Amino acid sequence: MALTIDPSSYETAPEVKCNFLPCTISKDGDANVTRYFDTSVRKENDGLTAAFRGRLLNGQEVVLPGGYTGLVIREQGSAITEDQDRSLRVDQRFSSFTAWNLDKPPSGDDKLMKALQWIDIAKALHRPVDEESSQKSVTGK
Amino acid sequence: MDQSTFENDRSKNCVLESPICDRLKSEPCWLGIDEAGRGPVLGPLVYGICFSPVAEKEKFKEMGFADSKTLTEEQRENIFTKISDNGDMMGWMVDILSPGYISRSMLRRAKYNLNALSHDSAIGLVKRALERGVNVTEVYVDTVGDPTKYQDKLKGIFPSIDITVAKKADSLYPIVSAASICAKVARDRAVKSWVFAEGVEIEGNAYGSGYPGDPLTKKFLAGNIDPVFGFPDFVRFSWSTAALILEKEAAAVAWEDDEEDDSSQNSGSASLLQFFKKSGDDAKLERHRFFSDRALTPLSSL
Numbered sequence: 001m002a003l004t005i006d007p008s009s010y011e012t013a014p015e016v017k018c019n020f021l022p023c024t025i026s027k028d029g030d031a032n033v034t035r036y037f038d039t040s041v042r043k044e045n046d047g048l049t050a051a052f053r054g055r056l057l058n059g060q061e062v063v064l065p066g067g068y069t070g071l072v073i074r075e076q077g078s079a080i081t082e083d084q085d086r087s088l089r090v091d092q093r094f095s096s097f098t099a100w101n102l103d104k105p106p107s108g109d110d111k112l113m114k115a116l117q118w119i120d121i122a123k124a125l126h127r128p129v130d131e132e133s134s135q136k137s138v139t140g141k
Numbered sequence: 142m143d144q145s146t147f148e149n150d151r152s153k154n155c156v157l158e159s160p161i162c163d164r165l166k167s168e169p170c171w172l173g174i175d176e177a178g179r180g181p182v183l184g185p186l187v188y189g190i191c192f193s194p195v196a197e198k199e200k201f202k203e204m205g206f207a208d209s210k211t212l213t214e215e216q217r218e219n220i221f222t223k224i225s226d227n228g229d230m231m232g233w234m235v236d237i238l239s240p241g242y243i244s245r246s247m248l249r250r251a252k253y254n255l256n257a258l259s260h261d262s263a264i265g266l267v268k269r270a271l272e273r274g275v276n277v278t279e280v281y282v283d284t285v286g287d288p289t290k291y292q293d294k295l296k297g298i299f300p301s302i303d304i305t306v307a308k309k310a311d312s313l314y315p316i317v318s319a320a321s322i323c324a325k326v327a328r329d330r331a332v333k334s335w336v337f338a339e340g341v342e343i344e345g346n347a348y349g350s351g352y353p354g355d356p357l358t359k360k361f362l363a364g365n366i367d368p369v370f371g372f373p374d375f376v377r378f379s380w381s382t383a384a385l386i387l388e389k390e391a392a393a394v395a396w397e398d399d400e401e402d403d404s405s406q407n408s409g410s411a412s413l414l415q416f417f418k419k420s421g422d423d424a425k426l427e428r429h430r431f432f433s434d435r436a437l438t439p440l441s442s443l
Contacts, residue, residue: 003443027369027392032339036370039338040152040241051152053371053387053394054244054378075443086443102396103250115435 016092060106173316177324181351189324206318209325247379283310353382
């Protein structure tokens with residue numbers, strides 16, 4: 001089975017505002033974000049606040065690392081058997097999003113902020129190594 | 142009572158106050174505290190204070206203030222006009238605690254309960270009156286909780302003021318009745334003129350008193366559930382009435398501070414089978430903490 005993303009859909013995908021919420025909502029589908037959530041967002045001295053289900057959220061804008069784009073992808077139809085090919089379309093894209101904490105000011109210690117470190121670490125780990133520096137790491141010379 | 146400050150942002154608390162004449166600053170004053178809208182699941186909770194020179198106590202008593210609950214809305218409005226017209230011998234302040242603020246406070250990680258919230262609002266108003274230069278010498282408070290504890294708390298904060306905390310103070314002391322009328326008028330107006338930030342339109346704002354038992358309130362709650370967001374900010378999410386409806390009618394939401402349901406777990410003692418296991422049997426290859434700390438897992442399928 002192959003999983004493909006239609007590259008042409010990327011070009012036409014509009015920018016979208018994304019929110020990363022500190023909870024799990026047992027529902028898939030559209031939500032009245034503009035009416036119910038965006039209206040609760042306030043800019044306070046020490047960052048953004050909002051409310052979800054009556055609970056206080058503290059947020060910050062997270063810009064994606066250089067060279068990365070966020071994609072909202074959607075499956076076209078659904079595969080019936082496991083070996084059927086599946087195709088995905090880019091519905092929307094984003095270059096930043098708002099990360100919300102539950103009742104806790106955002107900090108570098110948040111799981112999400114720490115997870116983003118992986119991008120730099122992965123880059124360093126997977127960078128091709130030339131012979132000289134690889135020799136150096138073995139012999140120390 | 143101009144509520145435009147509150148109407149600018151109904152998610153935030155707001156203090157409104159009357160002008161304060163010089164007599165209230167130079168002469169010793171008595172001050173009453175009461176609230177309106179503690180029970181309802183809808184709208185703000187309002188704390189009110191009213192203050193007047195001690196020397197005018199007799200005249201004040203003759204003005205016919207009564208517990209706001211025994212009066213009709215029209216009577217309360219008339220009395221409030223009378224209070225405003227007598228600015229040369231009394232002043233008032235109200236603290237409008239928005240339903241959003243109430244929800245967010247009560248649903249904090251470290252819960253901030255309604256009693257503490259009420260006390261803080263009342264204390265805040267007395268402090269504000271003092272800051273404005275009102276010469277407060279006596280304070281009368283209506284209470285729903287334990288009067289002695291509340292009295293001690295207030296005594297600790299305002300040691301030079303004579304404090305009386307009593308149940309039904311709103312019918313015993315006219316200064317508390319006046320405070321209760323200010324609070325009730327502020328709440329009624331705020332509820333009546335509520336504009337939903339969420340764009341919800343309720344014809345004639347007919348959502349009843351806001352008490353959970355009111356048929357109109359029940360109808361409003363049942364008819365305004367968003368499957369994802371629950372209710373508009375007008376509803377106090379921290380009320381069990383609201384929470385129970387959402388539990389049934391809206392999508393389930395799990396938070397990181399939800400209490401784990403331990404009922405299905407073992408109660409501490411190890412299973413007997415544990416002792417018969419070969420040691421090292423479950424040596425699972427675990428991912429490095431770097432990844433578990435960051436909730437990173439490999440994705441091999443969608």
